Amino acid sequence: MATQLKNRDIKYINKDFTELRRSLIDYTKSYFPTTYNDFSPTSPGMLFMEMSAYVGDVLSFYLDNQIQENFLQYARQQNNLYELAYMFGYKPNVTQVATTTINLYQQVPSLTPTGSEGYLPDFNYALFIPENSTITSELNNPVPFIIEDPIDFSVSSSSDPTDITIYAIDGGTGNPEFFLLQKSRQAISSTIQSEQFSFTSPEQFSTININADNIVGILDIIDSDGNEWYEVDYLGQEMVFNSIKNTNVMKGIHPIY
Amino acid sequence: MAFGAKHIAPIDTKPGIGVGVSIPFNAPGVFNTTYTTQKATQSNLINFFLTNTNERYLNPTFGGNIRSFIFEQIEEDNLEGLKSDLNSLIGIYFPNIQVMELNIISNPDRNSISVEITYNIINTGITDELQLEFN
DSSP states (O other), X not given: OOOOOSOOOOOSSOOOHHHXXXXXXXXXXXXXXXXXXXXXXXXXXXXXXXXXXXXXXXXXHHXXXXXXXXXXXXXXXXXXXXXXXXXXXXXXXXXXXXXXXXXXXXXXXXXXXXXXXXXXXXXXXXXXXXXXXXXXXXXXXXXXXXXXXXXXXTOOOSSSOOEEEEEEEOXXXXXXXXXEEEEEEEEEEOOOOOOOOOOOSOOTTOOXXXXXXXXXXXXXXXXTTSOEEOOOSSTTOXXXXXXXXXXXXXXXXXXXX | OOTTOOOOOGGGGOTTSOOEEOSSOOSSSSOOEEOSHHHHHHXXXXXXXXXXXXXXXXXXXXXXXXXXXXXXXXXXXXXXXXXXXXXXXXXXXXXXXXXXXXXXXXXXXXXXEEEEEEEEETTTTEEEEEEEEEO
């Protein structure tokens, strides 16, 4: 549970007008005892001390404010909150898109039972649909949806279950002939567009503008040689880990599989 | 107690010890130091009369507010009100002086007022007067 910060004021040197005024009076008493001794509020000398304390008070306020804006839990200004969040790897959603849950079905034949096992779906027919696949709704005004995650009908887990039901029964034997596999995925209403840019001589921190509105995100960057470019947290990063499907073909042969 | 004993402010017993800062600030490069309570009180009174209310940081009631007053209609009632206010404020900010006479003389043709104050510093027997003109 997040802790609620009730007192959000940081006092870095804890000096306000009263403190600075008192410090100036003490300083004068210590170092100029023969020069100045009138510390009543009517004295012109106190006028200057209070002006100095006022300047110190204002500077102290700005200092406290600057320090405060350096901490994510204390910052108040929106742009500073964003900058601090960026530093911690936060990527804001600048475009809001419609989302929906899409159920995907696949019909697969049943396997002839062997031994004591009953009828099972033949997962050799299971499809693998890659990420960023586009599905269009069947309406008068078709709307394209993108499924950002891949769909593997052959894999079922608690986080990504495959719902298996009997789809068709052999009329003669009464045994399952086809199974129906079902998976669910979140989809966003968007389209994939591509744009090409030319880079000539090397340039530090070169920037480009994408001529499009409502950009949800960058899917990939491919150069003319077919190399894929990745966004990294820092330019010194030299390795990007990529996920691959464990097809189990090396099981028992190589220990890392 | 001896008859006719003269009271003196402790700071005045040391002639070389500065009390405050003199007004006007007309010393070359540095401020003039006042070495007696009498001179220091005089400078403090000048400072008080030259200050408007709400001018001092965190001390909004300090000041004679006369520089603001000269932009108002100068009438007898206003002058009496100003005199009353000044007497009250001097009582608050100068507990060590006793006002013997305070006159505010208007000069509408020159759009100015003069403040004449005669006072004595309590327990010292020092009597002094001050005259300032604002326009």
